[in-house]
Amino acid sequence: xxxxxxxxxxxxxxxxxxxxxxxxxxxxxxxxxxxxxxxxxxxxxxxxxxxxxxxxxxxxxxxxxxxxxxxxxxxxxxxxxxxxxxxxxxxxxxxxxxxxxxxxxxxxxxxxxxxxxxxxxxxxxxxxxxxxxxxxxxxxxxxxxxxxxxxxxxxxxxxxxxxxxxxxxxxxxxxxxxxxxxxxxxxxxxxxxxxxxxxxxxxxxxxxxxxxxxxxxxxxxxxxxxxxxxxxxxxxxxx
Ligand code: ADP
Ligand code: ADP
Numbered sequence: 319x320x321x322x323x324x325x326x327x328x329x330x331x332x333x334x335x336x337x338x339x340x341x342x343x344x345x346x347x348x349x350x351x352x353x354x355x356x357x358x359x360x361x362x363x364x365x366x367x368x369x370x371x372x373x374x375x376x377x378x379x380x381x382x383x384x385x386x387x388x389x390x391x392x393x394x395x396x397x398x399x400x401x402x403x404x405x406x407x408x409x410x411x412x413x414x415x416x417x418x419x420x421x422x423x424x425x426x427x428x429x430x431x432x433x434x435x436x437x438x439x440x441x442x443x444x445x446x447x448x449x450x451x452x453x454x455x456x457x458x459x460x461x462x463x464x465x466x467x468x469x470x471x472x473x474x475x476x477x478x479x480x481x482x483x484x485x486x487x488x489x490x491x492x493x494x495x496x497x498x499x500x501x502x503x504x505x506x507x508x509x510x511x512x513x514x515x516x517x518x519x520x521x522x523x524x525x526x527x528x529x530x531x532x533x534x535x536x537x538x539x540x541x542x543x544x545x546x547x548x549x550x551x552x553x554x555x556x557x
Contacts, residue, residue, distance in 0.1 A: 320382060320485045320517055321346035322368065327377035329363050337363050339542035340377070345486070345518045345535075350509055352529035353522045355539035361522045364539070365490055368520075369401050370394055382485040399423075402479030402517075404489035404508070408471040410478075412464040416455055419463055420446040420477045449477040453507060469500035473507065480511055487512065489521045493528065501525070505532040526553075 322345045329338040338360050345351050353361050367374045370386055379387050386397045403409075410419050421438060450459050453473040463471060472492060479487050489508060493501035509532055512519040523529045529536055530550040538546030538553070546553060 319346060321380075322486050322518060322520065323378070323380040324364075324368065325378040325380070327364070327367060327379060328375045329360070329367055329372070330375045336375075337542055338367070338374070341539075341542075341544055342377075343537055343544065343547060345520060347518060348513050348516045349535060350512055350519045350521065350533045351535045351537060352533035353520065353537045353539060354524070354526055354529050355545075357524070359539045360542045361539055362490065365488055365520075365522055369398060369403060369488060399482055400485045402482055402484035402487040404472070404475045404479050404487065404492045406491040406494050408468075408475045408495075410463040410471055410474055413462065415460050415462055416450060416466070416474050417443075417446055417459045419474050420450060420481050423478060423482050446477070446481055449480055450474075452511075453477045467500075468496050469503060472496065472500075472504050476504075476507055476511060480515065480517075484517065487517050487519045489519065489523075491522055491524060494524065501528060502531075508532075 324341055324343050327338055327341045328336055330336050341364060353364065355361055366372045368379055370389070374387055377387070378385055381397070381400045389397050411422070421442060447459060450456060453476055455470060455473055458466065458470065463474065466474070487508070492508065493504055496504060505528060508519055508521070511517065521533070530553065533550055536546065536548065536550050536553055537544055
């Protein structure tokens with residue numbers, strides 16, 4: 319089933335200094351989990367461990383039951399596809415169209431051209447169009463990414479993440495580059511997809527009000543520890 323298990327994860331960038339001091343939690347099914355906490359507390363480090371841009375020093379991370387902590391090479395690249403990433407700065411290929419961005423996933427520019435040499439299956443193309451429609455960009459499928467507004471770009475980012483049929487969607491500050499009204503629309507869209515496709519959603523978010531409004535669970539971090547894990551309404555104001 320679609321789930322993420324983080325079990326006693328420790329990260330040291332410098333030997334002897336733990337930035338993550340034993341993080342544990344589990345997420346499954348349709349749920350929106352917001353990670354909040356002061357800056358420098360280890361939130362990005364945690365996300366980077368989960369999507370294996372970096373290797374945790376200790377502990378286990380299971381995605382749909384598969385331990386991804388000790389993979390390398392081809393297996394590691396494969397495992398990154400279990401996670402649909404949504405980024406603060408969208409990370410689109412600016413010179414390509416919306417449909418190309420959604421089809422090509424989060425490949426680097428060279429990979430995109432390599433990917434174009436392969437033929438897309440019609441069913442993938444159909445699914446990409448369907449997702450573009452769902453995120454409200456039906457009229458923009460062939461528009462270039464660099465002609466879109468920030469909110470529209472993030473909609474492409476969401477379609478791209480869902481396109482890879484992930485076991486979990488992770489969003490790293492997905493609204494920090496957007497105005498308040500657009501931020502709310504993007505959070506609503508993320509929640510819709512999570513509910514619709516039954517995919518857990520893990521969001522690193524600095525806006526506590528947005529977290530309280532859209533998450534059904536909040537994980538509060540401080541100095542490398544989980545200091546709160548519960549419903550938004552249980553969160554006291556000092557967090
Ligand atoms: P947050 O996302 O909560 O702001 P980070 O995970 O970015 O926190 O940072 C947590 C701590 O780890 C900070 O003290 C930061 O300086 C340190 N840190 C982050 N990245 C690195 C790195 N690549 N090398 C060494 N220390 C790092
Ligand atoms: P390529 O293999 O074509 O070089 P990658 O997919 O490795 O492209 O990376 C493209 C860019 O996206 C890089 O800058 C990388 O840091 C970033 N990136 C790729 N995957 C992730 C991920 N799971 N989380 C965060 N950043 C990522």
